[in-house]
Amino acid sequence: MSETVTKQTEGAEAVSVRELDVLEQLLKPEVQSSLNVLVENLPKLAEMVTLLTKAYDVASTVANDKVLMNDMTHGITEFAKPIVDKAKNVAAAAVEANDRAQAETATIGLFGLLKMLKDPQVQSTFRFAQAFLDVLSERNKNAN
Secondary structure, three states: OHHHHHHHHHHHHHHHHHHHHHHHHHHOHHHHHHHHHHHHOHHHHHHHHHHHHHHHHHHHHHHHOHHHHHHHHHHHHHHHHHHHHHHHHHHHHHHHHHHHHHHOOOOOOHHHHHHHHOOHHHHHHHHHHHHHHHHHHHHHHHHO
């Protein structure tokens, strides 16, 4: 029993020491200034906390909604799949073209170049390159 009283007395002394430390801190001018700023901005802080709480609630609801998450995953997959497939196709074509170019050792002469200029793919590439350079030229003129 006397141990309990001693512990309670020690606890009360510890609390009073903590209270004195808090009071000493409150008497400092910089702490009082900070408290004044906080009190003046309490309405703004309350509004911010309310908005953050609402945002947290929405994010939490969305994150925990399995149906919505599955729908979003499915939608993103549907959107990205054609792009991924196209990128794989282009990469495979580039690898195959590189393999063919490495295997071919014949020299391309002037007449070979003239013959290649008739190819529709080459013509399309040159038209694109010309249009691209024209656009860059126009943008450089407009920027200056």
